[in-house]
Amino acid sequence: MDEIELLVNETFKHFDTNFGSDRELMDPVSIEEMQGYFQEELPQEEGSEFPEGPGIIYHVQKTKSVFVVRTFVSQNIRQDYIQILEKPEDYPSLRLLEGGVEDLSHRLKFFIVEEASQAEIIHDQIHNRRFPMYEEMMCNISDPGFSWWLTKKQKGFQLSFTMSVASDDTIKLGPLGDRELAIRNFQSLETLVTSAGIEMNIQNETNRVQFTDCEEFILEELKDVFEFGVITETMTDLFKILSKQTNDASALQTTWFYLQELAAMRRFWIQIQFDLNS
Numbered sequence: 001m002d003e004i005e006l007l008v009n010e011t012f013k014h015f016d017t018n019f020g021s022d023r024e025l026m027d028p029v030s031i032e033e034m035q036g037y038f039q040e041e042l043p044q045e046e047g048s049e050f051p052e053g054p055g056i057i058y059h060v061q062k063t064k065s066v067f068v069v070r071t072f073v074s075q076n077i078r079q080d081y082i083q084i085l086e087k088p089e090d091y092p093s094l095r096l097l098e099g100g101v102e103d104l105s106h107r108l109k110f111f112i113v114e115e116a117s118q119a120e121i122i123h124d125q126i127h128n129r130r131f132p133m134y135e136e137m138m139c140n141i142s143d144p145g146f147s148w149w150l151t152k153k154q155k156g157f158q159l160s161f162t163m164s165v166a167s168d169d170t171i172k173l174g175p176l177g178d179r180e181l182a183i184r185n186f187q188s189l190e191t192l193v194t195s196a197g198i199e200m201n202i203q204n205e206t207n208r209v210q211f212t213d214c215e216e217f218i219l220e221e222l223k224d225v226f227e228f229g230v231i232t233e234t235m236t237d238l239f240k241i242l243s244k245q246t247n248d249a250s251a252l253q254t255t256w257f258y259l260q261e262l263a264a265m266r267r268f269w270i271q272i273q274f275d276l277n278s
Contacts, residue, residue, distance in 0.1 A: 050078035054116040056123065056268065057081055058109050059094045060275050064133065069272060070094045071127040073119045077110050084108060093127075109275060111268050117257075118264040125175060125265065126272075133276070135163070135172070148173040150226050156212035156219055159226065173226060174269030176262055183209065185258040188251050193218065193238075196245050225259055229267030235259070 055077045059070040072094055074080040085104055088096040096104055113119045135147060149160040152169040161179040176182075186202050186209055193200040201213040211219060221235045239256050246252050 050081055051112050052076050052078045053112060054119050055110055055112045056119050057084060059096055059107055062276060066130050066132055067276060068128060068130055069126045071123045073123045075116055081110060111271055113264050118261050121261050122265055122268050125177060146175045148176045156210065156214060157223060158208055158210050160208040162207045171227060173266060176265050185255050188255045192242050192246055192252060192255060196242055225263050229263040229270065231259060231263050
């Protein structure tokens with residue numbers, strides 16, 4: 001079992017252990033749906049099993065050293081997926097025909113999102129970028145890489161926005177977005193949470209953020225967002241409580257949408273890693 005298979009298996013195990021009794025509460029998808037994302041099989045009847053909601057339709061091209069994810073933002077996956085398979089030449093940005101006309105349905109994948117805006121953000125972040133297959137081997141001081149990294153600590157955890165010294169407690173999260181945007185939203189989250197009388201401390205350091213001296217449940221909820229791309233009912237309920245106590249509804253809404261987008265990006269990157277190893 002390689003590293004990616006282990007990550008996926010541990011993800012499902014974590015879901016079953018922590019959310020098994022309330023699987024439908026996982027936001028925005030259930031365990032069964034996520035397993036479907038990672039182990040995608042085409043429907044037997046044309047379009048009958050494709051979702052009709054928004055998402056990303058994509059094609060991964062890879063060599064021994066790099067890979068590129070060609071993405072297409074879809075408002076209706078079922079409709080667009082079938083149209084792309086019927087006339088791939090009308091969607092040149094996906095470059096499906098570069099590998100020949102055979103097995104198009106095997107190469108064309110999809111990823112479901114809850115809101116179309118999440119698909120737009122994933123597309124802006126990923127489309128047509130060249131990523132090294134082995135980031136850790138290629139990164140150095142002048143090229144610190146594209147991934148975020150999560151390192152678990154005794155009383156919290158650390159997020160690094162560039163390549164850092166890896167340890168057994170360090171997890172590569174992938175390209176989750178802009179550093180400055182992340183810091184602004186983390187600071188906003190800290191203000192919202194502490195104003196409600198809940199302990200939370202976020203320390204902004206050079207190219208990294210430390211989450212320390214927080215209520216334990218807050219730490220676990222945030223780790224689920226970063227590590228697994230999951231926003232639980234507990235996090236949802238927390239924001240409902242904050243909405244009744246804050247006078248800054250705009251900051252609350254912005255932070256909530258940001259966490260949703262971050263979680264979607266993380267889930268998508270887990271799926272891409274699975275695709276690369278399948």
